[in-house]
Amino acid sequence: MSTSRVFIDYKACVSVAEKFRELTIRRENYFNEKYFPPTNEPRELVLGYFTAIVAIDHRTSTPVSEYRATISGVVYKGSDLLHYLGSREYLRNPEYFSAENLSKLSLSEFNRVFSYGSVSLWDAGVRVLLLRDLGRKVLNTYGDFTSLFNVTNISEFKDRLKVFRAYEDPVEKKIFLLAKFLKGRSLLSFTDPENYQVPVDNHLTRIALRLGIVRLTDYSFILKEIEVSPETDIEIRMKIRDAWKTISEISHKDPFLLDDFLWRFGRTICVKKKPSCKECVLKNACRAYELGTHIPEHTFTLTWYY
Missing domain, CATH: 1.10.1670.10 (Helix-hairpin-Helix base-excision DNA repair enzymes (C-terminal))
Incomplete structure (x- = not known):
């Protein structure tokens, strides 16, 4: 074209x-505990949650499968269901989203969290590989998410994230979605909003x-x-x-x-x-x-x- x-x-x-x-x-309310970690949680764990959940926040449904479930009488679909299930796991075990755990995440552990009944993500294996890549590179290069996000501007933020397979999109959808969440939660501030x-x-x-x-x-x-x-x-x-x-x-x-x-x-x-x-x-x-x-x-x- x-x-x-x-x-x-x-x-x-x-x-x-x-x-x-x-x-x-x-x-939007990025403190809604139905979809996000509660207020006053440890910064490292919340950074890990957002970085991991955005890393796998892409196509949840296809023409042949829909990511949709009714839980306690409420219908969740697409990104809402992904965040709801992720937040639910965070409340049970916030270490699930640590770099250490992500680096060795199994497909069965992923499906345990992000499936509901017969409803599952169509490319669960790909998402597991993206999360493992994220965890391993964070550990090997920075040690933890807090060090990864020791940045002050968008340019450096982007440069650090682009080494991860999940964040390699040239149009930077996930990079700016993550920036929006982290700024909205006051976890990061940027000197170059332009x-x-x-x-x-x-x-x-x-x-x-x-x-x-x-x-x-x-x-x-x-x-x-x-x-x-x-x-x-x-x-x-x-x-x-x-x-x-x-x-x-x-x-x-x-x-x-x-x-x-x-x-x-x-x-x-x-x-x-x-x-x-x-x-x-x-x-x-x-x-x-x-x-x-x-x-x-x-x-x-x-x-x-x-």
Whole structure:
């Protein structure tokens, strides 16, 4: 796929940014004990939890399997189920997320924590390898997570994380998701907020394509659900990341705050099938709403990047 097929529509970015200027966006609660470790836990253990859980926070469902379970009458799916089960294990045994334990994690131990009944992750073996890689490299290079995160700026934060297989995505989805969590929990502070980016996943991609802030000269491969190459996926998501950065700068909403809104919005309003356009606060700046055609995100299934 050549670069001429994907481009940023800056006029659309301005229109969308003006809508965001009018919105009051709330921060997500990164202290919700249903999904995250409790307040006042040891910093090393909480750093380990977030770094490990984000390392495996990618595709939880595929066209042939859904990661969804009903627990005590509540339905959890996708990332919510992953974080719920991870947090539950943290309360039982926070050392599960230590570098030492991760370095020798077995598939059976992984499935014990992140499966529920007959529901399991489709690529559990891959996630185990990612966690082992994380644990071993932390131990061998830094000794613990506290030393790993002895950083003051985003640039150094990124450089340290990219040595781990789980964090090698060129578009840096997991890197910026982790940065958002650690900043939100006051576990880290960064001196260069101008270098924040949104963590681009399928929700942020779908919303961007529908709004028209990123456009393609040919949408046929999306409509036909043709699996794209890693190079095409990276190209599209990088343009989308740049478009959201433009909107962030114009609207004066920082990328982490934007991501909180967009992730929630993509799961409840601008969903893949049958979006709730009547409830959409962005519809008057949305190309898809104007055209009456709601394309999904591109198809890229076999990845651990997002």
